[in-house]
Amino acid sequence: MFETAELGRTIGKAEFQQREPELRTKLLAAQEELKGAKFPVIIVIGGVDGAGKGETVNILHEWMDPRYLEAHAFGPLTDEESERPEFWRFWRLLPPKGRIGIFFGSWYTRPIVERVYGLSKGSALKAALVRINNFERELADDGALVLKFWLHLSKEGQKKRLKKLEKNPRTRWRVTDSDWKHFKLYDRFRKVSEKALRETSTGHAPWIVIEGGDTNYRHLTAGTELLTRLTKRLAQEKEKAARPKPPKPEIVKGDQPTILDSLDLTKTLEKKAFTRRLEDLQGRLNMLYRQAVVRKVGSILVFEGPDAAGKGSTIRRITAALDARGYQVIPVAAPTQEERGQHYLWRFWRHLPRAGRVTVYDRSWYGRVLVERVEGFCSEEDWQRAYGEINDFEEQLCEHGILVLKFWIQVSPDEQLRRFKEREQISFKRYKITEEDYRNREKWPGYEVAANEMIGRTSSEFAPWTLVEGDNKYYARLKVMQTFCDRLAKAVK
Amino acid sequence: MFETAELGRTIGKAEFQQREPELRTKLLAAQEELKGAKFPVIIVIGGVDGAGKGETVNILHEWMDPRYLEAHAFGPLTDEESERPEFWRFWRLLPPKGRIGIFFGSWYTRPIVERVYGLSKGSALKAALVRINNFERELADDGALVLKFWLHLSKEGQKKRLKKLEKNPRTRWRVTDSDWKHFKLYDRFRKVSEKALRETSTGHAPWIVIEGGDTNYRHLTAGTELLTRLTKRLAQEKEKAARPKPPKPEIVKGDQPTILDSLDLTKTLEKKAFTRRLEDLQGRLNMLYRQAVVRKVGSILVFEGPDAAGKGSTIRRITAALDARGYQVIPVAAPTQEERGQHYLWRFWRHLPRAGRVTVYDRSWYGRVLVERVEGFCSEEDWQRAYGEINDFEEQLCEHGILVLKFWIQVSPDEQLRRFKEREQISFKRYKITEEDYRNREKWPGYEVAANEMIGRTSSEFAPWTLVEGDNKYYARLKVMQTFCDRLAKAVK
Numbered sequence: 001m002f003e004t005a006e007l008g009r010t011i012g013k014a015e016f017q018q019r020e021p022e023l024r025t026k027l028l029a030a031q032e033e034l035k036g037a038k039f040p041v042i043i044v045i046g047g048v049d050g051a052g053k054g055e056t057v058n059i060l061h062e063w064m065d066p067r068y069l070e071a072h073a074f075g076p077l078t079d080e081e082s083e084r085p086e087f088w089r090f091w092r093l094l095p096p097k098g099r100i101g102i103f104f105g106s107w108y109t110r111p112i113v114e115r116v117y118g119l120s121k122g123s124a125l126k127a128a129l130v131r132i133n134n135f136e137r138e139l140a141d142d143g144a145l146v147l148k149f150w151l152h153l154s155k156e157g158q159k160k161r162l163k164k165l166e167k168n169p170r171t172r173w174r175v176t177d178s179d180w181k182h183f184k185l186y187d188r189f190r191k192v193s194e195k196a197l198r199e200t201s202t203g204h205a206p207w208i209v210i211e212g213g214d215t216n217y218r219h220l221t222a223g224t225e226l227l228t229r230l231t232k233r234l235a236q237e238k239e240k241a242a243r244p245k246p247p248k249p250e251i252v253k254g255d256q257p258t259i260l261d262s263l264d265l266t267k268t269l270e271k272k273a274f275t276r277r278l279e280d281l282q283g284r285l286n287m288l289y290r291q292a293v294v295r296k297v298g299s300i301l302v303f304e305g306p307d308a309a310g311k312g313s314t315i316r317r318i319t320a321a322l323d324a325r326g327y328q329v330i331p332v333a334a335p336t337q338e339e340r341g342q343h344y345l346w347r348f349w350r351h352l353p354r355a356g357r358v359t360v361y362d363r364s365w366y367g368r369v370l371v372e373r374v375e376g377f378c379s380e381e382d383w384q385r386a387y388g389e390i391n392d393f394e395e396q397l398c399e400h401g402i403l404v405l406k407f408w409i410q411v412s413p414d415e416q417l418r419r420f421k422e423r424e425q426i427s428f429k430r431y432k433i434t435e436e437d438y439r440n441r442e443k444w445p446g447y448e449v450a451a452n453e454m455i456g457r458t459s460s461e462f463a464p465w466t467l468v469e470g471d472n473k474y475y476a477r478l479k480v481m482q483t484f485c486d487r488l489a490k491a492v493k
Numbered sequence: 494m495f496e497t498a499e500l501g502r503t504i505g506k507a508e509f510q511q512r513e514p515e516l517r518t519k520l521l522a523a524q525e526e527l528k529g530a531k532f533p534v535i536i537v538i539g540g541v542d543g544a545g546k547g548e549t550v551n552i553l554h555e556w557m558d559p560r561y562l563e564a565h566a567f568g569p570l571t572d573e574e575s576e577r578p579e580f581w582r583f584w585r586l587l588p589p590k591g592r593i594g595i596f597f598g599s600w601y602t603r604p605i606v607e608r609v610y611g612l613s614k615g616s617a618l619k620a621a622l623v624r625i626n627n628f629e630r631e632l633a634d635d636g637a638l639v640l641k642f643w644l645h646l647s648k649e650g651q652k653k654r655l656k657k658l659e660k661n662p663r664t665r666w667r668v669t670d671s672d673w674k675h676f677k678l679y680d681r682f683r684k685v686s687e688k689a690l691r692e693t694s695t696g697h698a699p700w701i702v703i704e705g706g707d708t709n710y711r712h713l714t715a716g717t718e719l720l721t722r723l724t725k726r727l728a729q730e731k732e733k734a735a736r737p738k739p740p741k742p743e744i745v746k747g748d749q750p751t752i753l754d755s756l757d758l759t760k761t762l763e764k765k766a767f768t769r770r771l772e773d774l775q776g777r778l779n780m781l782y783r784q785a786v787v788r789k790v791g792s793i794l795v796f797e798g799p800d801a802a803g804k805g806s807t808i809r810r811i812t813a814a815l816d817a818r819g820y821q822v823i824p825v826a827a828p829t830q831e832e833r834g835q836h837y838l839w840r841f842w843r844h845l846p847r848a849g850r851v852t853v854y855d856r857s858w859y860g861r862v863l864v865e866r867v868e869g870f871c872s873e874e875d876w877q878r879a880y881g882e883i884n885d886f887e888e889q890l891c892e893h894g895i896l897v898l899k900f901w902i903q904v905s906p907d908e909q910l911r912r913f914k915e916r917e918q919i920s921f922k923r924y925k926i927t928e929e930d931y932r933n934r935e936k937w938p939g940y941e942v943a944a945n946e947m948i949g950r951t952s953s954e955f956a957p958w959t960l961v962e963g964d965n966k967y968y969a970r971l972k973v974m975q976t977f978c979d980r981l982a983k984a985v986k
Contacts, residue, residue, distance in 0.1 A: 024921030032924065054817045062809060065924065066855075067826050073818035078847070080573045104817050170772035173779045279663040286666045316555060324547045324597050325566035333560050337830035354571070362559075428517030431525065431558065 001194045002209060005152040010214040023223045024063045030230045031064050031100070037237055039143035040095040041230060043102045046109075047151030048189070049179050050161040051212030056151065057104050059219050060226070070095060071102040074109065083296075083355035085396040086110070087135060091349035094139070096341030107132050108196060115192045116185055125192070129199045134392050140204035141385055142343045145233045148205060149222055150197060151212040155186045161213070248376040253445035258452035265412050265471040274474035281481040282321035288485060289322055289358065291492040296356040298402045299488065302364045305409035306447065307437050308419040309470045314409065314477045315360050318484065327358040332367065344368055344378075344386075345393055355401075365390055366406075369454045374446045387457040394463040403491055404463035407480055408455065409470040413444060494687045495702060498645040503707040516716045517556045523723045524557050524593070530730055532636035533588040534723060536595045539602075540644030541682070542672050543654040544705030549644065550597050552712050553719070563588060564595040567602065576789075576848035578889040579603070580628060584842035587632070589834030600625055601689060608685045609678055618685070622692045627885050633697035634878055635836045638726045641698060642715055643690060644705040648679045654706070741869040746938035751945035758905050758964040767967035774974040775814035781978060782815055782851065784985040789849040791895045792981065795857045798902035799940065800930050801912040803966045807902065808853050810970050811977065815851055825856040837861055837871075837879075838886055848894075858883055859899075862947045867939045880950040887956040896984055897956035900973055901948065902963040906937060 011019075034041065043060075045053050057071050072093045081089045087107065095101030111128035114120040140146050153161060162179055165171045182189065201207040210221050292299070301318070303311040319327050330351060339347040345365060353359035368390070373383040394404050411419070420437060423429040459465040466483050470476040504512075527534065536553075538546050550564050565586045574582045580600065588594030604621035607613040633639050646654060655672055658664045675682065694700040703714050785792070794811070796804040812820050823844060832840040838858060846852035861883070866876040887897050904912070913930060916922040952958040959976050963969040 021920055028921055028924050057817055058809065058813060061822075063921070066805065066822065067824040071817070073816075075818050078571070078573045080571045170776055173776045283663055283666045312559065316551065320551060323566075324550055324564070325568050329554075329559065331560040427514055428521055428556070431521050 001197055002152050002154075002190065005209045005211040006154040006157070007211065008213065009211050009217050011216040011220055013216065016216040016220060019220055023220065023227065026231075027063050027223060027227050028065065030227060030234060031068060033234050034100070034230065035068060035098045037234060038097050039145060039233070039237065040097050041100040041145045041147070042095065042139060043100065043226070044106045044108065044146075044148040045102060045104045045151070046106065046148070046193075047210075047212065048153045048158055048186075049182050050158050050165070051151035051153045052215065052218050053104060053151050055215065056149065056218065056222050057102055059223070060102065063223060064100070068098070069100045069102065071104055074103075074105045080354065084352050085400040087131075087396060088349060088352055090135075091346060094342060094346060096338065097143075098341070107135065108200075112189075112192055112196050116189050125196070126199075129196060131396075132200055133202060136200070136202065136205040138345075138389050138392070139343065141389075144343075145230065146205035147226065147229055148200075148207045149225070150193075150207050150209045151218065152209055153212045155190075157213050158183060158186065246380070249380060251374065251446040251449050253449050258448050259455055259467070260408075260410050260448055260451060263410050263467055263469050265410065265415070265469050267469045267475050268472040269474040269478060271474060274478060277478055278317065278481070281478065281485060282317070284485050285318070285321040285481060285488070288488040288492060289326065292488060293326060293356045295492055296401070297488075297491050298353055298356050299358045299484070300353070300397060300402055300404050301358065301360045301484065302366065302404070302406040303360070303362055303409065304364065304366050304370065304407070304451075305468075305470065306411055306416055306444075307440065308416050308423070308432075309409040309411045310473045310476055311362055311409055313473065314407075314480050315362060317477050318358075318360065318481065322358055326356075327360065328353060329360045329362060332361060332363040345389060348393070352397075365393070366454060366458075369458075370447065370450050373450050374443055387454075390458055391460055394458075394460065398462040403487055405484060405487055406458075406463060406465045407468055407483075408451065408465055409468045409476055409480075411470045413441065415471045416441070494690055495645050495647075495683065498702045498704040499647040499650070500704065501706065502704050502710050504709040504713055506709065509709040509713060512713060516713065516720065519724075520556050520716060520720050521558065523720060523727065524561060526727050527593070527723065528561060528591045530727060531590050532638060532726070532730065533590050534593040534638045534640070535588065535632060536593065536719070537599045537601065537639075537641040538595060538597045538644070539599065539641065539686075540703075540705065541646045541651055541679075542675050543651050543658070544644035544646045545708065545711050546597060546644050548708065549642065549711065549715050550595055552716070553595065556716060557593070561591070562593045562595065564597055567596075567598045573847065577845050578893040580624075580889060581842060581845055583628075584839060587835060587839060589831065590636075591834070600628065601693075605682075605685055605689050609682050618689070619692075622689060624889075625693055626695060629693070629695065629698040631838075631882050631885070632836065634882075637836075638723065639698035640719065640722060641693075641700045642718070643686075643700050643702045644711065645702055646705045648683075650706050651676060651679060739873070742873060744867065744939040744942050746942050751941050752948055752960070753901075753903050753941055753944060756903050756960055756962050758903065758908070758962050760962045760968050761965040762967040762971060764967060767971060770971055771810065771974070774971065774978060775810070777978050778811070778814040778974060778981070781981040781985060782819065785981055786819060786849045788985055789894070790981075790984050791846055791849050792851045792977070793846070793890060793895055793897050794851065794853045794977065795859065795897070795899040796853065796855050796902065797857065797859050797863065797900070797944075798961075798963065799904055799909055799937075800933065801909050801916070801925075802902040802904045802963045803969055804855055804902055806966065807900075807970045807973050808855060811851075811853065811974065819849075820851040820853065821846060822853045822855060825854060825860065838882060841886070845890075858886070859947060859951075862951075863940065863943050866943050867936055880947070883951055884953055887951075887953065891955040896980055898977060898980055899951075899956060899958045900961055900976075901944065901958055902961045902969055902973075904963045906934065908964045909934070 045056055047053055061069060061071070070093075074089065077089070090103070090107055093101065093103075111120070111125050111132075115122070115125045136146050162175050162183065165175045197207045197209070208225050210218055210225075212218050301315075303315060305311055315329060319329060335344075335347055339350075348361075348365045351359075368378065368386040369383050372378045397404050420433055423433045455465045455467070466480070468476050468479050538549055540546055554562060554564070563586075567582065570582070583596070583600055586594065586596075604613070604618050604625075608615070608618045629639050655668050655676065658668045690700045690702070701718050703711055703718075705711050794808075796808060798804055808822060812822060828837075828840055832843075841854075841858045844852075861871065861879040862876045865871045890897050913926055916926045948958045948960070959973070961969050961972050
């Protein structure tokens with residue numbers, strides 16, 4: 001893979017000076033067009049020490065408008081980062097649509113370095129590369145232009161470069177002990193990174209290997225590659241925007257029952273029995289919760305279901321048993337402007353809780369395959385893809401040691417109507433009911449189909465759905481509490 | 494201060510049931526009106542253990558629309574938090590305009606607890622209370638309604654409450670060892686918090702002491718206080734909005750010279766001498782920077798000055814000497830929607846760098862007293878107040894051990910014009926010049942007056958301004974580099 005980047009290619013000063021102004025002008029024009037486009041550019045910069053990674057970041061800043069260009073470098077994990085899944089630190093720095101983000105050091109650094117130093121096995125590297133491919137595919141599917149530059153030097157070339165810098169007293173400071181330490185591992189580093197590049201060089205996120213020995217060649221090549229790919233992409237976007245949108249497909253509920261139809265909504269529980277058992281369960285939950293804090297087992301609870309299914313009141317019974325410092329309830333409303341500029345999962349990554357906490361989502365990322373699907377807020381492609389993206393997201397949470405519980409609380413149309421009417425009678429509940437809620441009832445069959453498919457496609461062994469019969473609120477609340485206690489008990493055992 | 498909250502006040506069940514619905518209805522209506530208003534509500538909840546702090550948070554969630562209400566509790570500092578000034582963790586959680594933020598545990602916790610446990614002196618408590626008053630005043634000045642509830646129990650009352658909870662097997666879990674440990678310190682806790690409350694009970698952020706013994710009384714009192722103050726404030730806002738806005742005062746530059754006039758812009762340096770000294774300085778800067786990393790001394794560099802003064806090119810000469818993992822350049826453009834919903838300093842707090850890093854602001858929070866003042870984007874009150882707010886902000890940075898360097902690069906109108914024309918000749922620099930830049934030249938005298946006042950009022954001993962003669966770019970770049978090196982050398986010595 002690197003042979004073609006060891007040819008000793010150079011570009012003379014005269015040629016550079018002749019080509020640079022045109023390249024800069026075109027890059028700026030492309031960047032200007034990007035500002036109004038609906039996708040971000042993500043540039044990963046990796047490679048051999050001394051091959052000019054830092055200089056490449058610098059020249060891109062000099063050539064383009066730095067106000068719409070952000071570079072990020074990564075050091076050791078902070079504790080806020082280590083308390084969350086590995087990719088959290090990358091998600092939170094993704095550029096919004098219309099901007100360029102440069103990742104100098106990236107999701108490739110840890111897997112490659114650990115393997116080079118023999119701290120991880122080949123199978124761990126392999127698993128990491130699969131995760132990386134998923135991540136980059138999700139970004140690309142969402143529209144991001146993902147480019148990855150690898151700056152290469154031959155072993156001899158790296159040695160020469162370090163020696164040259166050391167010889168000049170004015171540049172000696174650029175060479176550190178760790179540079180020479182890394183140099184000793186050159187062969188191993190080359191082998192591991194060759195494997196990593198090969199397995200992650202995809203059509204949607206290709207690696208572009210650039211010979212790093214000659215500054216002029218390196219700069220012009222990186223700039224030209226960026227320009228060519230960005231320009232092509234901008235043209236594609238324009239063409240795509242001109243195409244007519246496919247009509248929103250109608251969701252039809254056929255004769256076959258959905259999984260929701262199979263729920264026995266007549267299950268009931270008396271208020272008295274409820275009150276007694278609730279106090280017991282709250283006591284048990286509190287004890288388990290405190291054990292979970294000690295063992296740093298965090299929980300994420302997701303609540304979905306029709307309006308007036310009792311999500312909010314159930315959540316309050318749970319949080320009443322917890323310490324206020326240990327939980328957070330996140331009501332999911334419309335995204336903010338910053339959030340709309342990002343991948344739809346970004347805002348959920350962004351607010352991911354720290355280790356050992358309980359985070360309750362009152363509605364969630366499942367909005368993508370429920371309301372967004374039913375109302376046609378996203379394309380069919382978008383929500384079809386979302387099942388896999390959500391499973392991948394939840395898998396990362398679970399691998400990190402977080403318990404993920406998902407509750408679908410179901411009510412019958414009749415019971416929902418009764419609750420609507422009841423709410424209208426109580427002055428301080430009236431705000432919860434709008435015309436919209438009545439209109440939504442007409443879309444009930446569509447939501448049932450969407451929920452049925454969602455439950456089937458995202459009920460994984462690590463994050464199963466719990467379906468809750470919600471017509472009797474006492475029964476529903478206890479079932480949720482009981483389920484949470486049982487899962488927690490297993491996890492802290 | 495607490496005597497009036499030891500009267501044993503109660504509200505019977507019948508009265509509670511009669512008054513609650515009306516209170517809830519009115520609270521919801523007020524919250525609905527708040528959504529469209531231009532200020533946030535910040536509620537601090539403090540008090541004695543067992544006095545019902547958690548229950549107050551819960552009842553407010555139950556009574557109001559939880560989608561526009563956020564509660565925050567605080568545990569020990571994370572390392573991302575401890576690497577930044579103490580108030581960073583509070584700033585980043587402030588509610589935006591139109592919303593309610595509840596701080597359960599707050600900026601009062603650390604100062605009070607440390608003093609109770611004898612870990613800090615009375616003078617440290619005093620200093621902390623001064624900082625708190627500044628903070629709350631800044632929030633209130635920006636429009637926030639700041640309410641602070643203190644839930645009180647007498648010593649006997651606290652003992653009774655804890656015993657009662659312990660007696661019932663179903664509620665025993667609510668009482669922890671640390672509750673009894675705290676109880677032993679009751680008298681001391683009472684004394685220290687009484688002092689804290691007295692010194693921070695201000696007109697713009699009053700403490701409301703509530704007797705915590707009876708749940709009904711406590712809930713109704715907290716709810717009613719919130720309702721009364723919020724309603725009053727909403728009415729004031731309406732009245733204020735109806736008042737005619739004062740005309741924007743003209744900024745006149747008189748005959749007297751400004752501090753900028755005193756700069757000798759004829760200072761020059763040859764390119765050859767520049768190149769030689771630049772390499773020396775970059776080597777020195779890198780060495781100092783690496784020492785600073787080890788000693789965790791971070792630096793914040795602020796660049797201000799007219800268009801085309803050479804801010805960007807100077808910044809690039811500095812960052813070229815640093816490790817890409819160790820610096821961040823933040824070009825300050827228009828705020829995002831989320832940022833516009835907050836205090837103008839919020840977005841600078843938000844992006845505050847971690848310890849030991851170099852952060853360069855290309856334009857900064859000084860926009861408030863420069864462009865916002867000159868263009869009339871904020872009221873005279875707003876920018877007048879900003880000097881003090883900025884000094885307070887920078888003082889917190891410096892107290893935290895961060896070096897704050899502020900550079901004003903000055904160019905003469907003639908030199909600026911020459912650079913504009915030059916930029917227009919170079920294809921890839923043309924994007925930097927717009928009609929607007931020429932129009933801005935007419936406002937030059939206004940900017941000079943604003944800059945002169947800014948420099949005078951914000952050049953503190955901990956964060957002085959460095960004025961840079963910028964007509965010769967080589968001279969300017971070296972002066973900045975030299976200043977940074979000298980300050981850094983002193984700090985790491």
